[in-house]
Amino acid sequence: MSISLVVLQGPSASGKSTIQSRLGLPRIVTWTSRPPREGEVDGTDYFFKSRSEMELLYEREQMVEMTEYHGNLYGTPLQLIEDIVRGGLPRSVILDKAGAGRLRELFRDRTLLIGVKSDQEDCRRRLASRGHSPEEIRTRLSSYDDEIAALAVCDLILNNTDGNLNKIDLLADFIREGLRKGDGASLRSDNA
Numbered sequence: 001m002s003i004s005l006v007v008l009q010g011p012s013a014s015g016k017s018t019i020q021s022r023l024g025l026p027r028i029v030t031w032t033s034r035p036p037r038e039g040e041v042d043g044t045d046y047f048f049k050s051r052s053e054m055e056l057l058y059e060r061e062q063m064v065e066m067t068e069y070h071g072n073l074y075g076t077p078l079q080l081i082e083d084i085v086r087g088g089l090p091r092s093v094i095l096d097k098a099g100a101g102r103l104r105e106l107f108r109d110r111t112l113l114i115g116v117k118s119d120q121e122d123c124r125r126r127l128a129s130r131g132h133s134p135e136e137i138r139t140r141l142s143s144y145d146d147e148i149a150a151l152a153v154c155d156l157i158l159n160n161t162d163g164n165l166n167k168i169d170l171l172a173d174f175i176r177e178g179l180r181k182g183d184g185a186s187l188r189s190d191n192a
Protein backbone atom coordinates (compact mmCIF):
# COMPACT_ATOMS: atom_id res chain seq x y z
CA MET A 1 0.00 0.00 0.00
CA SER A 2 1.55 3.35 -0.95
CA ILE A 3 1.64 6.34 1.42
CA SER A 4 -0.77 9.22 0.72
CA LEU A 5 -0.32 11.23 3.89
CA VAL A 6 2.74 12.08 5.97
CA VAL A 7 1.77 13.32 9.45
CA LEU A 8 4.28 15.12 11.66
CA GLN A 9 3.65 15.24 15.40
CA GLY A 10 5.71 16.23 18.42
CA PRO A 11 6.09 18.87 21.13
CA SER A 12 5.94 22.57 20.43
CA ALA A 13 9.17 23.84 18.81
CA SER A 14 10.52 20.33 18.29
CA GLY A 15 10.94 21.31 14.64
CA LYS A 16 7.88 19.93 12.82
CA SER A 17 7.50 22.90 10.44
CA THR A 18 11.25 22.96 9.78
CA ILE A 19 11.23 19.28 8.84
CA GLN A 20 8.01 19.62 6.86
CA SER A 21 9.58 22.26 4.64
CA ARG A 22 12.76 20.16 4.23
CA LEU A 23 10.66 17.17 3.14
CA GLY A 24 9.36 19.33 0.31
CA LEU A 25 6.02 17.52 -0.13
CA PRO A 26 2.79 19.39 -0.91
CA ARG A 27 1.39 20.55 2.44
CA ILE A 28 -2.09 20.49 3.87
CA VAL A 29 -2.67 23.92 5.40
CA THR A 30 -4.98 23.50 8.39
CA TRP A 31 -7.27 26.00 10.13
CA THR A 32 -6.67 27.74 13.42
CA SER A 33 -8.44 30.29 15.58
CA ARG A 34 -5.18 31.60 16.99
CA PRO A 35 -4.01 34.99 15.70
CA PRO A 36 -1.19 34.97 13.14
CA ARG A 37 2.36 35.46 14.43
CA GLU A 38 4.50 38.13 12.87
CA GLY A 39 5.44 36.99 9.37
CA GLU A 40 2.77 34.26 9.12
CA VAL A 41 0.63 34.38 6.00
CA ASP A 42 -3.04 33.40 5.75
CA GLY A 43 -3.37 30.37 3.47
CA THR A 44 0.33 29.52 3.72
CA ASP A 45 0.99 28.90 7.40
CA TYR A 46 -2.63 28.34 8.36
CA PHE A 47 -6.05 29.52 7.32
CA PHE A 48 -6.69 31.96 10.17
CA LYS A 49 -10.38 31.72 11.09
CA SER A 50 -12.64 32.81 13.89
CA ARG A 51 -13.56 30.34 16.61
CA SER A 52 -17.23 30.52 15.53
CA GLU A 53 -16.40 29.71 11.88
CA MET A 54 -14.48 26.66 13.03
CA GLU A 55 -17.21 25.53 15.42
CA LEU A 56 -19.83 25.92 12.69
CA LEU A 57 -17.86 23.70 10.30
CA TYR A 58 -17.42 21.13 13.06
CA GLU A 59 -21.16 21.13 13.85
CA ARG A 60 -21.87 20.58 10.16
CA GLU A 61 -19.53 17.56 10.25
CA GLN A 62 -17.25 19.20 7.73
CA MET A 63 -14.16 18.96 10.01
CA VAL A 64 -12.31 15.66 9.93
CA GLU A 65 -10.79 16.48 13.29
CA MET A 66 -10.59 19.49 15.55
CA THR A 67 -8.72 20.02 18.78
CA GLU A 68 -8.22 22.71 21.40
CA TYR A 69 -4.52 23.29 21.98
CA HIS A 70 -3.60 25.70 24.76
CA GLY A 71 -6.69 27.86 24.34
CA ASN A 72 -7.00 27.90 20.52
CA LEU A 73 -8.81 25.68 18.06
CA TYR A 74 -6.94 23.82 15.32
CA GLY A 75 -8.66 21.64 12.74
CA THR A 76 -8.60 19.91 9.37
CA PRO A 77 -11.61 20.60 7.11
CA LEU A 78 -12.87 17.62 5.16
CA GLN A 79 -12.42 19.52 1.92
CA LEU A 80 -8.64 19.70 2.47
CA ILE A 81 -8.22 15.96 2.52
CA GLU A 82 -10.33 15.20 -0.54
CA ASP A 83 -7.20 15.14 -2.70
CA ILE A 84 -5.83 12.35 -0.54
CA VAL A 85 -8.90 10.29 -1.16
CA ARG A 86 -8.46 10.89 -4.90
CA GLY A 87 -4.80 9.81 -4.81
CA GLY A 88 -1.88 11.72 -6.32
CA LEU A 89 1.30 12.90 -4.61
CA PRO A 90 1.62 12.23 -0.88
CA ARG A 91 0.90 15.31 1.25
CA SER A 92 2.24 16.35 4.61
CA VAL A 93 0.38 17.79 7.57
CA ILE A 94 1.29 18.86 11.11
CA LEU A 95 -1.12 17.70 13.82
CA ASP A 96 -1.19 17.15 17.55
CA LYS A 97 -1.45 13.59 18.86
CA ALA A 98 -5.28 13.58 18.81
CA GLY A 99 -5.45 14.80 15.21
CA ALA A 100 -2.70 12.40 14.14
CA GLY A 101 -4.59 9.50 15.73
CA ARG A 102 -7.80 10.47 13.94
CA LEU A 103 -6.18 10.67 10.50
CA ARG A 104 -4.41 7.39 11.08
CA GLU A 105 -7.80 5.82 11.90
CA LEU A 106 -9.14 7.13 8.60
CA PHE A 107 -6.19 6.44 6.31
CA ARG A 108 -4.57 3.50 8.13
CA ASP A 109 -1.65 2.07 6.09
CA ARG A 110 -1.72 5.04 3.78
CA THR A 111 -0.29 7.26 6.55
CA LEU A 112 3.33 7.62 7.55
CA LEU A 113 3.40 9.00 11.07
CA ILE A 114 6.65 10.85 11.79
CA GLY A 115 7.42 11.82 15.38
CA VAL A 116 9.70 14.79 15.89
CA LYS A 117 11.56 15.14 19.15
CA SER A 118 14.06 17.60 20.58
CA ASP A 119 15.48 18.15 24.05
CA GLN A 120 13.13 20.15 26.23
CA GLU A 121 15.80 22.80 26.75
CA ASP A 122 16.24 23.21 22.97
CA CYS A 123 12.46 23.65 22.66
CA ARG A 124 12.44 26.21 25.46
CA ARG A 125 15.23 28.22 23.82
CA ARG A 126 13.55 28.10 20.41
CA LEU A 127 10.21 29.23 21.87
CA ALA A 128 11.95 32.14 23.58
CA SER A 129 13.65 33.18 20.33
CA ARG A 130 10.27 32.94 18.58
CA GLY A 131 9.11 35.62 21.01
CA HIS A 132 6.67 33.69 23.21
CA SER A 133 6.07 35.04 26.71
CA PRO A 134 7.41 33.03 29.70
CA GLU A 135 3.78 32.16 30.49
CA GLU A 136 3.12 30.75 27.01
CA ILE A 137 6.43 28.87 27.02
CA ARG A 138 5.41 27.25 30.31
CA THR A 139 1.98 26.36 28.92
CA ARG A 140 3.35 24.92 25.68
CA LEU A 141 5.99 22.87 27.50
CA SER A 142 3.53 21.62 30.13
CA SER A 143 2.45 18.92 27.65
CA TYR A 144 6.08 18.11 26.60
CA ASP A 145 6.30 14.77 28.49
CA ASP A 146 2.90 13.58 27.22
CA GLU A 147 3.76 14.54 23.67
CA ILE A 148 7.09 12.69 23.84
CA ALA A 149 5.34 9.61 25.30
CA ALA A 150 2.76 9.77 22.46
CA LEU A 151 5.55 9.37 19.87
CA ALA A 152 5.57 5.66 20.73
CA VAL A 153 2.86 5.07 18.11
CA CYS A 154 4.86 6.76 15.32
CA ASP A 155 6.34 4.80 12.43
CA LEU A 156 9.54 6.77 12.61
CA ILE A 157 11.04 9.24 15.10
CA LEU A 158 13.41 12.02 14.06
CA ASN A 159 15.65 13.46 16.74
CA ASN A 160 15.93 17.13 15.85
CA THR A 161 18.29 18.48 18.52
CA ASP A 162 20.11 21.73 17.78
CA GLY A 163 22.92 21.17 15.30
CA ASN A 164 21.27 18.02 13.87
CA LEU A 165 19.80 19.55 10.70
CA ASN A 166 22.39 17.96 8.37
CA LYS A 167 21.31 14.50 9.58
CA ILE A 168 17.67 15.53 9.26
CA ASP A 169 18.32 16.49 5.64
CA LEU A 170 19.79 13.04 4.93
CA LEU A 171 16.77 11.39 6.53
CA ALA A 172 14.41 13.69 4.60
CA ASP A 173 16.08 12.56 1.34
CA PHE A 174 15.70 8.94 2.41
CA ILE A 175 12.01 9.42 3.25
CA ARG A 176 11.29 11.29 0.00
CA GLU A 177 12.99 8.53 -2.00
CA GLY A 178 11.00 5.84 -0.16
CA LEU A 179 7.76 7.70 -0.87
CA ARG A 180 8.71 8.20 -4.53
CA LYS A 181 9.21 4.45 -4.91
CA GLY A 182 5.90 3.83 -3.17
CA ASP A 183 7.83 1.89 -0.55
CA GLY A 184 6.19 3.16 2.64
CA ALA A 185 6.78 -0.06 4.56
CA SER A 186 10.58 0.33 4.49
CA LEU A 187 10.23 3.71 6.22
CA ARG A 188 8.48 2.25 9.23
CA SER A 189 11.29 2.01 11.79
CA ASP A 190 12.57 4.05 14.72
CA ASN A 191 15.46 6.32 13.76
CA ALA A 192 15.66 8.09 17.11
Ligand SMILES: Nc1ncnc2c1ncn2[C@@H]1O[C@H](COP(=O)(O)OP(=O)(O)OP(=O)(O)O)[C@@H](O)[C@H]1O
Nearest residue numbers: 012013014015016017018126160161162163164165
Ligand atom coordinates in the same frame (compact mmCIF):
# COMPACT_ATOMS: atom_id res chain seq x y z
N1 LIG B 1 17.67 21.53 14.47
C1 LIG B 1 17.44 22.80 14.77
N2 LIG B 1 18.47 23.58 15.21
C2 LIG B 1 18.26 24.86 15.52
N3 LIG B 1 17.05 25.51 15.42
C3 LIG B 1 16.01 24.79 15.00
C4 LIG B 1 16.15 23.41 14.64
N4 LIG B 1 14.94 22.95 14.25
C5 LIG B 1 14.07 23.99 14.35
N5 LIG B 1 14.71 25.08 14.80
C6 LIG B 1 14.11 26.41 15.06
O1 LIG B 1 13.21 26.26 16.17
C7 LIG B 1 12.04 27.04 16.00
C8 LIG B 1 10.81 26.13 16.08
O2 LIG B 1 10.85 25.25 14.97
P1 LIG B 1 9.52 24.83 14.21
O3 LIG B 1 8.66 26.01 13.97
O4 LIG B 1 9.94 24.02 13.03
O5 LIG B 1 8.86 23.91 15.34
P2 LIG B 1 7.39 23.29 15.42
O6 LIG B 1 7.52 21.96 16.05
O7 LIG B 1 6.73 23.36 14.09
O8 LIG B 1 6.75 24.33 16.44
P3 LIG B 1 5.22 24.58 16.91
O9 LIG B 1 4.54 23.26 17.05
O10 LIG B 1 5.39 25.27 18.22
O11 LIG B 1 4.57 25.46 15.89
C9 LIG B 1 12.17 27.73 14.64
O12 LIG B 1 12.64 29.04 14.86
C10 LIG B 1 13.23 26.90 13.92
O13 LIG B 1 13.99 27.67 13.01
Ligand SMILES: Nc1nc2c(ncn2[C@@H]2O[C@H](COP(=O)(O)O)[C@@H](O)[C@H]2O)c(=O)[nH]1
Nearest residue numbers: 012030031067069074075076094095096099
Ligand atom coordinates in the same frame (compact mmCIF):
# COMPACT_ATOMS: atom_id res chain seq x y z
N1 LIG C 1 -5.27 18.35 15.76
C1 LIG C 1 -4.66 19.36 15.11
N2 LIG C 1 -3.53 19.90 15.61
C2 LIG C 1 -2.95 20.86 14.91
C3 LIG C 1 -3.47 21.34 13.70
N3 LIG C 1 -2.67 22.32 13.23
C4 LIG C 1 -1.67 22.44 14.14
N4 LIG C 1 -1.84 21.57 15.15
C5 LIG C 1 -1.05 21.40 16.38
O1 LIG C 1 -1.04 22.64 17.06
C6 LIG C 1 0.25 22.88 17.58
C7 LIG C 1 0.51 24.34 17.82
O2 LIG C 1 0.67 25.03 16.64
P1 LIG C 1 1.21 26.56 16.61
O3 LIG C 1 1.22 26.89 15.15
O4 LIG C 1 0.29 27.39 17.41
O5 LIG C 1 2.60 26.53 17.18
C8 LIG C 1 1.15 22.24 16.52
O6 LIG C 1 2.38 21.88 17.10
C9 LIG C 1 0.38 21.01 16.15
O7 LIG C 1 0.70 19.97 17.05
C10 LIG C 1 -4.68 20.76 13.21
O8 LIG C 1 -5.25 21.12 12.17
N5 LIG C 1 -5.23 19.79 13.96
